Amino acid sequence: MAMNENNTFSTDTRAALNAAEQSDFSFDCTQNDGQPLTLSTLQKQAEGLSETRPSAPANRKKVAIVATGGTIAGSGRIGESAQYKAGTLSVDSILETIPQINELAELDIHTYCSKDSNDITLEDGLGIKKLVESLCDDPTIDGVVITHGTDTLEETAFFLNLVLNVNKPVVMTGAMRPATATSADGPMNLYQSVALAAHPYARNMGVLVVIGDTIYSGRDLTKINSIKTDAFEVGDPGPVGYMQDDQVFMVHQPYRRHTIYSHFCQNPGPLDKKVEIFYVHINSDPKLLSYMLETYDGVVLAGTGAGNYSNAIKDVIESYTGDCVIVRSSRLLEGSAFDSPVFDPKQITIPALRLSPHKTRILLLLGLSQNLSKHQIRQLYREY
Numbered sequence: 001m002a003m004n005e006n007n008t009f010s011t012d013t014r015a016a017l018n019a020a021e022q023s024d025f026s027f028d029c030t031q032n033d034g035q036p037l038t039l040s041t042l043q044k045q046a047e048g049l050s051e052t053r054p055s056a057p058a059n060r061k062k063v064a065i066v067a068t069g070g071t072i073a074g075s076g077r078i079g080e081s082a083q084y085k086a087g088t089l090s091v092d093s094i095l096e097t098i099p100q101i102n103e104l105a106e107l108d109i110h111t112y113c114s115k116d117s118n119d120i121t122l123e124d125g126l127g128i129k130k131l132v133e134s135l136c137d138d139p140t141i142d143g144v145v146i147t148h149g150t151d152t153l154e155e156t157a158f159f160l161n162l163v164l165n166v167n168k169p170v171v172m173t174g175a176m177r178p179a180t181a182t183s184a185d186g187p188m189n190l191y192q193s194v195a196l197a198a199h200p201y202a203r204n205m206g207v208l209v210v211i212g213d214t215i216y217s218g219r220d221l222t223k224i225n226s227i228k229t230d231a232f233e234v235g236d237p238g239p240v241g242y243m244q245d246d247q248v249f250m251v252h253q254p255y256r257r258h259t260i261y262s263h264f265c266q267n268p269g270p271l272d273k274k275v276e277i278f279y280v281h282i283n284s285d286p287k288l289l290s291y292m293l294e295t296y297d298g299v300v301l302a303g304t305g306a307g308n309y310s311n312a313i314k315d316v317i318e319s320y321t322g323d324c325v326i327v328r329s330s331r332l333l334e335g336s337a338f339d340s341p342v343f344d345p346k347q348i349t350i351p352a353l354r355l356s357p358h359k360t361r362i363l364l365l366l367g368l369s370q371n372l373s374k375h376q377i378r379q380l381y382r383e384y
Contacts, residue, residue, distance in 0.1 A: 008043045008056045011154070012103055012229055012302050014225070018041075019028055019296075022052055022133075023247050023277055024148075030042075037264065038277050040298060042068060043070065044268075049143045051252065054223065059105075060103075060106060060165075060198075061104075061105040061106070061142040061143070061198035062105055062106040062107075062108060062141055062142055062145065062188075063104075063105040063106070063107060063108070063141070063143050063194050063197045063198050064107075064108040064109075064110060064135045064143075064144045064145070064147060065107055065108070065109050065110065065115075065129060065144075065145045065146075065147065065194070065266065066110050066111075066112050066128065066132060066135070066144060066145070066146045066147070067090070067091040067109070067110070067111045067112065067114070067147045068112050068114070068115060068117075068120065068124070068146065068147060068148050068149075069113060069114040069115040069117070069147075069148075069149060069151065070114050070115075070116070070117050070147060070148050070149025070153075070175070071117065072094065072147050072148075072173070072174050072175035072186035072189070072190070073177075078309025090111070091109055091111065091147060092109060093188060094186060094187060095109075095190075097167045097187050097190050098188075098190065100191070101190070101191050102104045104191070104194050104195050104246055105142070105143075105188050105194055107194070108135070108141065108172060110129055110131065110135070111217065112127060112131055113204070114125075115154050116149055116151075116302075116325050117148055117150065117152040117153060117156070117174075118149070118151050118152060119152045120148070120149070120152055120156060122157075122159060122163075122271055122362070123271065123363070124161070125156055125159045125160060125163070126133055126144055126271070127144065128156070128160065129160060129165075129268075131161050132144050132146070132160075132164060132166060132170060133164065133166055134163055134284055136166040136168045136170075136371060141168070142168065142169070142197070142198055143168055143170070143171065143196075143199075143202060144166075144168065144169070144170050144171070144197060144305055145167035145171050145172075145173065145193045145194055145197050146160075146171070146172045146192070147172075147173060147174065147190065148172055148173070148174050149174055150174040150175070150176060150211075150223055150231060150232075150312035151223070153172060153174050153209065153221070154218075154221045154222055154223055154232075154356075154358075154359070155222065155356070155358055155359065155362060156172070156217030157172050157207050157209055157219075157221055157299060158218055158219055158221075158352070158359045158362055159362050160172075160207045160218065160311070161206045161207040161218040161219050161258045161262075161353065162219075162258065162262050162268070162362070162366060162384065163262065163264050163265055163277045163366075165256055165259065165260060165265040166209065166259060167203055167204050167212065167258065167260050168203060169196065169197045169199065169202030169205070169208070170171055170197070170206075170207050170259075171193045171194075171197045171202065171207075171208045171210055171369075172193075172207060172208070172209070172210075172218065173186075173187070173189045173190055173192075173193040173198050173207070173208045173209065173210050174228075175188065175189055175200045175329065176227075176228065176229045176231050177229065177358045185212070185229045185250060188317070189210055189211055189212070191246065192210050192243040192245070192246065193210040194207065194214065195243065195245075195247075196210055196215065196243065196248055201248055201250045202248070203243075204259075204260075205253060205254060206215075206218055206219065206254050206259050207219075207242065207258070207259070208240065209221050209232070211230075211231070211232050212229055212230045212232070212323065213238050213242060213243045213244070214232070214239045214241075215239055215241035215242060215243060215248075215342040216232060216234050216239050217234065217237070217239075217240050217241065217254045218252075218258075218352075219254060219256055219359075219384075220233065220234040220235070220237045221234055222234065222333065222356060224333065226323040233333075234324065235333060236334060236357075238251070238252075239251070239254065240252055240254065240381070251307030256383065256384050257384050258384075263370075263380075264366050264383070267370075268366055268369065268370075269366065269369030269370045270369060271365060272369060273297040273298065273365055273368040273369050274296045274297050274298075275296060275297060275298035275300065275361050275364050275365045275368065276292055276296050276298075276299060276300070276361070277299075277300045277301075277302055277357050277358065277361055278292055278299055278301050278302065278355075279331065280299070280301060280303045280304055280308070280309045280310075280313065280331065281304075284309065284310060284312070285326075286312045286315065289316050289317075290316050292318075292324075293316070293320050293322060293324045293326070294322065294324075296324060296326060297323075297324060297325070297368050298326075298327065298361075298364045298366060298368050299324055299326050300327050300328075300329055300352070300357050300360045300361045301313075301326065301327065301329065301349065301357075302328075302329055302330070302331040302357035303328055303330055303331060303337065303343075304330075304331060304332075304339065304374050305330065305332070305335070306330055306335060306336065306337050306338060307328035307329055307337030307338075307340070307343070307349075307351060307352070308340070308343050309343060314343060317348055317349065318346060318348065319342070320348070324370065325350065325364065325374060325377060326348060326349045326350070327349060327350045327351075327352050327360050327364050327377075327381070328340075328343075328344065328349040328350065328351050328352060328356050329352035329355060329356065329357045330352075330357075331357060331358075335354075336351075336352060336353045336354045337351045337352050338351050338353070339351050345366030348376060350374065350378045350381065351381065353379050353382070354379050358382075363380055363384055364377065365383065367380050
């Protein structure tokens with residue numbers, strides 16, 4: 001506030017203060033009846049304000065919500081977050097706790113399934129693809145939100161990022177606490193996901209994920225924590241943006257090919273090939289790797305460091321002459337697997353670069369399902 005050189009308020013400032021004192025606006029922490037103002041009283045007043053708030057304009061956006069289950073729809077003992085069953089509640093029951101979400105967009109609710117995300121399959125992913133594409137064919141739909149369990153959210157997000165043939169916003173979200181827990185995180189994640197799906201900035205961005213006020217690319221997202229609500233990270237690439245309530249702040253765009261720019265968006269194939277992951281560790285069993293190479297169409301090596309392994313594993317790889325395609329990835333959260341003149345001097349394997357083992361498996365499965373050559377599959381890891 002303005003003061004003059006004698007450290008007293010100026011005439012204009014004093015007049016403003018006097019006017020404020022006489023106005024209806026007050027910082028007095030008592031009610032009209034003289035009782036202390038409590039949190040519950042404030043909540044009741046806020047509810048009253050929301051009831052009288054003007055309705056959203058008639059031309060507001062329309063967002064479809066596709067539910068698949070997960071912790072966000074989980075229930076357990078009231079207040080607790082550790083013991084619960086995923087996918088037991090409807091999206092409608094969650095939406096009832098956030099009535100203000102209807103001011104963001106008109107909602108169109110669809111339930112694809114109600115599963116723990118550990119039971120979600122890539123065949124489910126194809127079903128979700130079909131449903132989302134049919135919704136996006138509707139000119140009145142501006143965007144789609146998919147609710148999903150967090151355990152395998154990154155795999156479904158990566159898969160849909162490769163196979164969806166849409167350019168409208170597609171946003172996935174989930175929760176670390178069930179809907180019945182104290183301070184459940186699902187309602188806010190869902191609220192912000194709808195806000196993002198209704199925003200033009202989310203178009204042509206591939207599959208996005210909103211968790212904990214952060215916007216992630218479906219390609220780079222990784223779950224790093226099993227107990228905290230801030231459970232996801234993308235490492236070196238960084239998030240693509242942030243949310244503040246319903247406000248969207250984008251910072252960059254995904255660089256790799258996705259959705260309508262993907263080789264797999266028109267026809268991802270029957271997904272009839274068998275691909276598994278061999279996890280490298282001290283004393284890794286070379287006989288297990290030999291069995292996998294003879295059994296599966298593709299094997300992903302989750303190697304140490306930059307996709308490394310022991311001499312015993314190297315001998316198995318170099319002696320193998322079959323058709324199984326071997327892709328090297330790193331079991332680490334950060335870093336890349338490159339061509340290696342030390343561990344793979346004959347270039348028998350394909351380096352997965354930055355992709356995690358489980359995402360490497362998905363891309364290899366798609367490539368094999370379309371009968372791509374080893375050279376073509378190698379190129380996939382440079383483009384996706």
